[in-house]
Amino acid sequence: PLPPKRPLSSFFLFKQENHEKVKKQHPNARITQLISMMAEQWKKASIQEKQKYEGQYAEAKAKYEQELIEYQNKYGKIKSQKSKRNK
Template sequence: MDQGKKPKGRMSAYTYFVQMCREEHRKKHPNENVNFTEFSKKCAERWKQMTEPEKKRFAEMADKDKQRYDKEMANYTPLVDAGGRKKKKKKDPNAPKRALSAFFLFCADERPNVKAEFPQHSVGEAAKVLGERWNKVTPEVKSQYEAKAAQEKQRYERDMETYKNRGTGAVGGDCDEEDEEDEE
């Protein structure tokens, strides 16, 4: 088992029963969207009405899954640091920065205005004002930021493709990036 990747949780007898109900419903009504709340209530009612012998096959499936889960958990060792917390994956400092959303591009332009207007505001208060302004912005202005965000996303995808093709352990990667920018 991969270190750090926790095994899929075990399923209960009832979960197997609901799964079977869902499959039956799909076979009878392949194109119908299911109202989850109603479906759950019907399954629960049906489960309550079942006898123990009828529930037995689902209990056996659950027992088998419990054995699978216990076996996988025996081989599982989570990634933890000295303090007992999960370790985060280290981010490669050479990896391209993620693309900003339309809202974040708007914030980058508007934040100086908010800071000038409300110098006493904390970061959280300023963010709240920015969110309110974003919600009041005209559709035309929003579409301009969404277009910029789409360009950002394309740039990020190109940069990621280059980054992946170059390999993560490239030495002197900064020079390559400048060369690529000159080519464009």
């Protein structure tokens, strides 16, 4: 079985939640433009709003770390994989 996946960062959680809303506001924008807009929104977001996503990330990270420990106890350490870029 595959090891557990790393959790999404707080920005990616924000992006995931706001993608459709931004896409509806800018239906003709390219994906790169949408991501730039969301990155700008993230920069301007209040500390309270960012804390919401950082809290979600912290919870997901704790769960991931626990799942990783359980996986390693059952299957051993995960072998590092070479990046596809270096091949």
